[in-house]
Amino acid sequence: MTQRYCSLPQQPAPSFAPGLAAERSSALVAGRRMWVNGTVLHYCFFDADTDGSVIHVPGSGETRWVSWAGAKEQRDVVRECFRQWQDLGIGVTFAEVTDHREAELRIGFQYGDGSWSQVGRDALVVGLNERTMNLGWDLTRPGQRATALHEIGHALGMQHEHQSPLAGIHWDDEAVYADLAGPPNFWNRDRTFFNILRKLDASEVNGSVWDPQSIMAYPFEAGLVLEPEQYRGGLHSPGTLSPADKEFVLRWYPPADPPSVADRFDRGDPHRALVPFRSVPLSLGPGGQADFTVDPPETRDYAVGTFGDGDSVVVAFEERDGEPRYLAGQDDGGTPHNAVLRVRLVKGRRYFVRVRLYSTWGTGETAVMCW
Structure with a gap:
């Protein structure tokens, strides 16, 4: 395996009062992480010499301190991806700030910690000195720009498309566990289950049908998917915003034109x-x-x-x-x-x-x- 995957932070499942009507609980699950429309999401990049943390070096048992700062070329890719989402005409807007205390989205580029993002409003419970998003590999390499688009999708409240129960994917579970346990991901079984094999609640999915072309779908190599049969040879998303991605985000964040x-x-x-x-x-x-x-x-x-x-x-x-x-x-x-x-x-x-x-x-x- 050579594919690097986004690893979402594990959050506890929502807990609602017993006896809640199905229609009510479904509405809560669907919208609980979405921002109110008209929100300006301020983002910043960690860039101080002291911005960083200790990580575990996979396979060695050692630890080392690694900076969260990223080069200008990396930051420019992320800025371009924010603009691409913005150019859809959504009612949520993005604004870069330099003070991380003013930012809802705080971005690091720590190599060795993978790529991940808090999903939607989950970012609000993260400490102001901590990251809400990490981009852990070189975004300037061919095909890696999709990583930034994918993580911004999470920041807007979108979930992993390959975990949709509408996909009908039947995995070769042990093959998936074995592939993700090795380089470059080094995931344990819990992380693999949470980010790949676990099925989302039907209320959490990004659309009414499965969209294998979504920016929120992982690409998978041959031998991991047993069904549908046409994906036994691999599942390859193009790494761009699909029509269904655009429809979903515009449904939640329609253009917010000011009234007269x-x-x-x-x-x-x-x-x-x-x-x-x-x-x-x-x-x-x-x-x-x-x-x-x-x-x-x-x-x-x-x-x-x-x-x-x-x-x-x-x-x-x-x-x-x-x-x-x-x-x-x-x-x-x-x-x-x-x-x-x-x-x-x-x-x-x-x-x-x-x-x-x-x-x-x-x-x-x-x-x-x-x-």
Whole structure:
């Protein structure tokens, strides 16, 4: 084997309350890692002399300290790949920053640690001095640009396509374990199972059908896939964004065109002002999102929360230098209570509140209010 593979950080499976309706739990599994649309994802590259960590050298039992910094040529490949995703017209945008404390996505180039990324909003639970993505081999070599496109797909919330239960792949399990145990991956059985053999929940997959051309699919050499028969000789993805990749990401992050001022206060327009102590109904279907502006009349601590029988994620942003910066967020999915943010808002500054609905039950009536 010569193929290097992305190795995702293992995260615990989501735990929801017993007796949760199947439709509700499926909506939570599908959307729990996705960003609210309109988010600006700031990314940075670790480049200080002290940025690095100790790794285990495969096959030797030794350890050594390895830098996280990458050469300009490596960083330029990643910048180009961010632009390629951005050029699809998605509603999430990317902005490079130099201070890792300002970045949701923090990127290292540590050789020996493989390539991986946190999936979507999982990046928010990683310490500010730690990486959320690593690119562990030379991206300037032929075909390796696909690695950066793949990891950015994970950062947007996408999963491995070859793990889709819709693929119908029947593996030669022991052949897969043996191949991944050797160079250049040196994976143990747990890592191989988690990243290749494990089937995703049907709600987690990137589309309604299997897409072997996806940037999120691994290429596999002959002898690893038993069924479908046509892939016994190998499965080879082209390393580019497929039409289904583009459809999926645009479905979750449609272009976020700003509304006109005349429409902003229309009850039927999701982009409108959120005024303290005035409840606003959320006329949303599953997966829908409403966006609000908040111009605080005074400087103080505020609460922003939802009401009603619904699972939602609520995120507040502060406008800085003409773009929204993440301030606070809360996800009440699968719980009996509603999301409530407590944030300090300053008079004269503008804020944004974005509410994405997973699902509703009971009366289905939901609302948001600032107080």
